[in-house]
Amino acid sequence: MIYEDYYIFTPGPVKMSDEILEVGSKQTPYFRNCKFSDVTYACEKGLLEMVNAPEGSRVIFLTASGTAGMEATVMNLLSKDDNALVVNGGGFGNRFVTICDVHGVPHTDFKVKDTNLHDIEALAPKENYTSLIVNAHETSVGHLYDLDAMGAYAKKSDLLFIVDAISMLVTDPLDMQSQNIDVVIASSQKGLALPPGLTMVILSPRALERVQDVKSLYFNFKDYLKNGERGQTPYTPAVTIMLQLEARLNQIRRRGGVQQSIKRAKDIAEYFREEIKGLPLKEYTPYMPNAMTTLTPTDGKSAMDIVNDLEERYKVMVCPNGGAERDIIFRVSHMGDMTKAYTDVLIDALYDYYDMKRV
Numbered sequence: 001m002i003y004e005d006y007y008i009f010t011p012g013p014v015k016m017s018d019e020i021l022e023v024g025s026k027q028t029p030y031f032r033n034c035k036f037s038d039v040t041y042a043c044e045k046g047l048l049e050m051v052n053a054p055e056g057s058r059v060i061f062l063t064a065s066g067t068a069g070m071e072a073t074v075m076n077l078l079s080k081d082d083n084a085l086v087v088n089g090g091g092f093g094n095r096f097v098t099i100c101d102v103h104g105v106p107h108t109d110f111k112v113k114d115t116n117l118h119d120i121e122a123l124a125p126k127e128n129y130t131s132l133i134v135n136a137h138e139t140s141v142g143h144l145y146d147l148d149a150m151g152a153y154a155k156k157s158d159l160l161f162i163v164d165a166i167s168m169l170v171t172d173p174l175d176m177q178s179q180n181i182d183v184v185i186a187s188s189q190k191g192l193a194l195p196p197g198l199t200m201v202i203l204s205p206r207a208l209e210r211v212q213d214v215k216s217l218y219f220n221f222k223d224y225l226k227n228g229e230r231g232q233t234p235y236t237p238a239v240t241i242m243l244q245l246e247a248r249l250n251q252i253r254r255r256g257g258v259q260q261s262i263k264r265a266k267d268i269a270e271y272f273r274e275e276i277k278g279l280p281l282k283e284y285t286p287y288m289p290n291a292m293t294t295l296t297p298t299d300g301k302s303a304m305d306i307v308n309d310l311e312e313r314y315k316v317m318v319c320p321n322g323g324a325e326r327d328i329i330f331r332v333s334h335m336g337d338m339t340k341a342y343t344d345v346l347i348d349a350l351y352d353y354y355d356m357k358r359v
């Protein structure tokens with residue numbers, strides 16, 4: 001199998017645990033029955049718990065990658081009568097801007113640099129908005145926004161607060177109730193550490209009231225909500241990934257809950273950042289999530305060359321950037337079934353690559 005024996009530090013797909021891999025190796029069962037409805041209910045309950053969703057919230061399970069969750073959310077909740085403030089600090093923010101363009105939703109492309117928006121109140125354009133949209137962790141550069149400040153701003157301005165939490169759930173804190181979040185978009189292949197193919201949209205009661213009729217068969221939330229009442233989806237779900245999600249939510253619970261998983265990710269991210277201090281690499285942003293570390297070479301080496309050498313010489317996969325950032329940065333994910341011992345493989349490879357001694 002391709003890359004089976006490689007060490008994987010990419011921000012999706014991420015390292016999966018043996019327990020979850022085992023669930024994925026089984027025969028996919030038939031699903032139009034009560035047994036599978038119970039799986040759906042368990043997944044919905046576990047996800048709502050994990051994000052501290054307000055009473056009456058619901059989850060939509062879409063068989064698609066995370067971008068479908070982003071697009072379906074905009075399609076089902078916003079219209080030409082809205083005005084969205086879209087935070088754009090990189091590739092994923094830009095994707096939300098494109099989605100608003102495609103679907104004719106009026107919006108401001110709110111370009112953000114060098115701040116985590118703790119000062120959003122002062123920075124936001126003084127327009128009348130109806131919605132605030134953000135990728136909580138802008139994965140293209142490894143930038144985490146201040147959801148507390150953004151939620152407070154959304155509440156004060158009465159905005160529907162839509163948060164793509166795809167690359168920070170399970171590794172970084174998120175709380176729908178205390179942060180006034182109306183919609184959380186999740187996806188299987190990042191912090192949840194499952195195979196790609198399942199995206200989940202968590203809707204608060206306030207968001208549920210906004211679900212409208214849409215010109216789409218597959219991405220019609222009303223249809224999903226109606227079927228969801230009996231634990232089903234309108235079309236064939238990613239059955240096996242749902243079974244893996246159920247197992248993963250149980251695993252998180254068994255390991256002490258989501259707070260414990262966040263702490264574990266934080267410990268590993270801090271360990272990695274501390275251990276590589278002796279190398280000619282510097283942190284790209286002061287607003288890093290626990291989910292990922294973005295690094296810039298300080299000795300003139302090309303980031304892309306480092307990525308390629310790590311793969312070829314050490315079977316270690318980290319993540320390159322494209323375009324203008326090709327030579328400037330590379331990314332190291334701490335999401336998934338990470339341990340310090342596993343992270344040591346990357347740290348040792350980096351020291352060997354630079355021909356330096358790890359102390």
Ligand SMILES: *Cc1c(COP(=O)(O)O)cnc(C)c1O
Pocket residue numbers: 012065066067068092135137138139164166167187190
């Ligand atoms: C990975 C990711 C997505 C989804 O990308 P897909 O390739 O469609 O799964 C969306 N938003 C963020 C912030 C991501 O990191």
